[in-house]
Amino acid sequence: MSNNWEKKWIEDIDFLKSNLINNHKNLFFTTTREEFEEKIEMLKSIINNLDYDEMKVELSRIVASIKDAHTSIEFPVNKYLPFKFYYFNDGIYITKVTKGFEKFLYRKVTKIEDIPIDEVIKELSQIISYENEYFLKAQSMKYLQGADILYGLLICDNIDKINITLEDEVVEVKTINPKDLIYLENIRIPLYAERYKDNYWHKYIKDEEILYIKYNSCKDNGDVSIKNNIVETINFIEKNNVNKITIDLRNNLGGNSTLLRPLIEYIKSNKKINQRENLKVIIGRETFSSALINAYEFKFETNAILTGEPSGGKPNCYGEILRFTLPNSKFRVSYSTKYYKIIEDDSILALYPDEFQEEKIEEYLMYL
Structure with missing residues (x-):
């Protein structure tokens, strides 16, 4: 050099x-x-x-x-595996694929090259910023996609093709450029996995008479504001006399916690909805930062039942990030400028649901 x-x-x-x-x-x-x-x-x-x-x-x-x-x-990732992974209760599976890799969909991953997948995750855990095991589960699946990350960790020695063991079958997978990382969307998936690019959306489930609200990011989505989304939701509730609501925060990594306040205030004032049997909030390993604050607002201010997995965010933690850029590599670094104390006990690592419910690969396999 x-x-x-x-x-x-x-x-x-x-x-x-x-x-x-x-x-x-x-x-x-x-x-x-x-x-x-x-x-x-x-x-x-x-x-x-x-x-x-x-x-x-x-x-x-x-x-x-x-x-x-x-x-x-x-940092930039220049080569990707053509998959999206998810860490289910019984292991790591491929849940999304790009064109040409359809045969790998919903297959279980047991090794990368000749390294057991548990050891790969252990290596990844050394380079991921996290505070509890649930956030590590979420973040490691994103890092697992990066071929140059695996190469940098010495897990593979060829950035262009990587051997992956799917249960007992070893397959050679060619990596792709970032511009080609376009997942197939014409595959049926569970409701919670739909419209993942939309920051906020709702759907009325007629059979169960429940309004399902998916809140994916505490941010406005371009010209589509969360404020307007919430107004539409409230109008729908009023017009259709909705009594039951499920609010899904499981994939929300945060942003601005105040954006959801109008919906929380409306629910607090609605005596029909603000009942334990009628109001459910789903949390999970990607419920983080501002979304975690929203989850605690539901916990402290409403009668909601919290269900799902423990949150990826730690209740009391550093946050309110700012960023700087390294002068030569141009890598972006985020850092915390404030300490948030939501609860008294600093040792608690997550917000734990009232009803524990893990996501399972069977929820995807049923659509094959």
Whole structure:
């Protein structure tokens, strides 16, 4: 490697170090400054032994060691496996595929190259920012898609094709470019997995007389505002005399928690809906940040039953992120600027549902 390679990475590493130390609300809440700086110096000493993908991984390892789920590093992924994965109760399955890979749909993954999938997830856990096992389950499935991430972790030695074991069958899978990562949409899937690109939508389920509301992101979706969505929802409820509502927050990673307040206030004032038997809120491993605040608002302010999996977000945590960009690699780094205390007990790692209900691969297999 050239001296210029080393010089630019040292600049980035020092920039990362100084900005995190100076700007994070409390960088050393789980580690010491000495331990952090030791990791920084160790990485600087081995730069010339690493390639670009290995540098991405090692920078992520340092940031992940802070153990703040809101403090993380974003880098480009240039090669993907043509799949989307999900960690079900009995293992990891392929739940979405791109064109030409239909035969792999809903197959169980047991190895990447010759490494058992549990060991692959263990390796990924070292470079992912998380605070509980549920968020790790969610985030690891996204990292598992990145062929150059697997390459940087030395899990595979060819970024263009990777051997994957599907139960007992070993298949060679060619990786694809980001522009080709377009999942097939003409496959029937469970209701909660539909319209995943829409930040907010609702559907009336006639057989059960329930209005299902899916809240995927605490953000306006372009010109479509959450405020207008909520107005439409309330108008539908009033016009159709709806008594039962299910609000699904399981895939909501956050944004602005105040956007949902008009719906929460309406539900609080509606005596028919605000009954334990009529109001359900679904949470899960991707219920995080502002969405977790909304879930607690339902828990504390309404009579809702919380169902699903424990939240990916930790109730009391650092957040309110800002970002900076490393000068040479242009990797984006997010960091926390505020501490949120929702409950008294700091040791509680998640919001736990009243009724535990895991997602199962059978919910997908029924549509084959």
